[in-house]
Amino acid sequence: MNGWPALDRFLRADPRDVGCAEAMEMLHVYVDLVAAGGPAEQRYPGIAAHLRACGPCGEDFEALLAAVRDDAG
Amino acid sequence: MPGQFLSAPERPARRRGAPRTMIPVNHVVDEIPGRLDPESAEWLRVLGGAGPRREAALARLHEMLLRIAQREARRRGPRILIAGPELEDLAYQAAADALMAITAKLSQFRGESRFTTWAYRFVILEVSAKLGRHFWRRPDVRLEAEDWDRLPDRFGFEPARESEWRDLLAALRRAVDTELTARQREVFVAIVVNDVPLDALAVRLGSNRNALYKMMFDARRKLRAVLAANGYLDDDDSGRS
Numbered sequence: 001m002n003g004w005p006a007l008d009r010f011l012r013a014d015p016r017d018v019g020c021a022e023a024m025e026m027l028h029v030y031v032d033l034v035a036a037g038g039p040a041e042q043r044y045p046g047i048a049a050h051l052r053a054c055g056p057c058g059e060d061f062e063a064l065l066a067a068v069r070d071d072a073g
Numbered sequence: 074m075p076g077q078f079l080s081a082p083e084r085p086a087r088r089r090g091a092p093r094t095m096i097p098v099n100h101v102v103d104e105i106p107g108r109l110d111p112e113s114a115e116w117l118r119v120l121g122g123a124g125p126r127r128e129a130a131l132a133r134l135h136e137m138l139l140r141i142a143q144r145e146a147r148r149r150g151p152r153i154l155i156a157g158p159e160l161e162d163l164a165y166q167a168a169a170d171a172l173m174a175i176t177a178k179l180s181q182f183r184g185e186s187r188f189t190t191w192a193y194r195f196v197i198l199e200v201s202a203k204l205g206r207h208f209w210r211r212p213d214v215r216l217e218a219e220d221w222d223r224l225p226d227r228f229g230f231e232p233a234r235e236s237e238w239r240d241l242l243a244a245l246r247r248a249v250d251t252e253l254t255a256r257q258r259e260v261f262v263a264i265v266v267n268d269v270p271l272d273a274l275a276v277r278l279g280s281n282r283n284a285l286y287k288m289m290f291d292a293r294r295k296l297r298a299v300l301a302a303n304g305y306l307d308d309d310d311s312g313r314s
Contacts, residue, residue: 003234003237004228004230004238004241004305004306005229006227006228006229007228007241007245007306008297008306008307010228010265010293011293011294011296011297011300011306012293012297013290013291013293013294013297017290019283019286019287019290020281020282020283020286021283024194024198027194028185028186028187028190028191028193028194029185029186031186031190031194032186032187032190035190054271054286055271056201056270056271056272056282057282057286059149059201060194060197060198060201063141063145063148063197063200064190064193064194064197066144067141067144067193067197068187068189068190068193071189
């Protein structure tokens with residue numbers, strides 16, 4: 001731990017991170033698993049790492065999850 | 074429910090000698106029926122068919138896509154300073170383009186998710202891309218400006234510790250100037266210092282989200298290594314959060 005947690009989090013580059021292209025290619029699969037309460041982070045750790053680090057992909061993930069949950073509701 | 078209109082089995086109109094459908098039914102329906110939930114299978118059968126049932130399905134899907142596009146556009150629009158009819162147009166265009174992409178790529182659906190989840194992804198990515206293009210219409214955007222003074226707020230630096238973070242920021246700026254390639258520096262400054270959205274920067278640089286993210290990924294790793302070597306951050310490069 002250090003005194004600059006936000007900067008430290010931002011600069012940390014998780015080696016498992018799969019990048020935007022692969023994360024977006026599998027986003028629908030990942031979202032269905034999350035919506036079903038499945039172990040999405042365990043099954044797809046590279047996508048989970050990416051969605052934590054990439055603002056735009058994280059926002060697309062949240063939007064897709066909200067749309068799916070709206071349907072279910 | 075999205076599939077309510079799909080109650081009867083699909084019976085596409087056929088002429089003698091004519092193909093069974095105008096557009097081939099997605100192979101997933103025939104080859105791995107057990108993988109698909111009934112609603113997804115029905116979507117594929119109807120969209121892969123022809124006639125009024127297909128038209129009704131397209132209209133229903135467009136309505137669903139438009140609802141998502143409008144919600145996302147309204148949620149993200151204020152950040153890009155877009156509102157009113159222009160924002161509504163953007164949502165309509167996103168829904169129309171997504172519907173076109175979905176019908177063109179229907180045969181690529183592999184049944185790994187519900188059909189609607191797969192389809193919704195198209196419209197959300199369309200909204201992101203269109204908002205990225207719109208960003209550059211803002212009169213206050215200047216890619217050349219560098220406002221390093223906004224970084225303390227961005228990273229939550231407390232005023233009481235200004236003497237400490239002044240040193241840290243100076244070290245970060247030196248590292249940006251000396252450790253990054255010219256292209257990495259350009260991307261880092263635009264995204265981190267000037268707060269340009271990644272999709273908008275991709276439009277301006279003729280690149281894409283993935284390529285710029287990978288560039289930033291490498292830049293972040295380099296900068297962290299330098300700051301850690303100089304004692305500003307912990308010397309722990311596992312990268313996992």
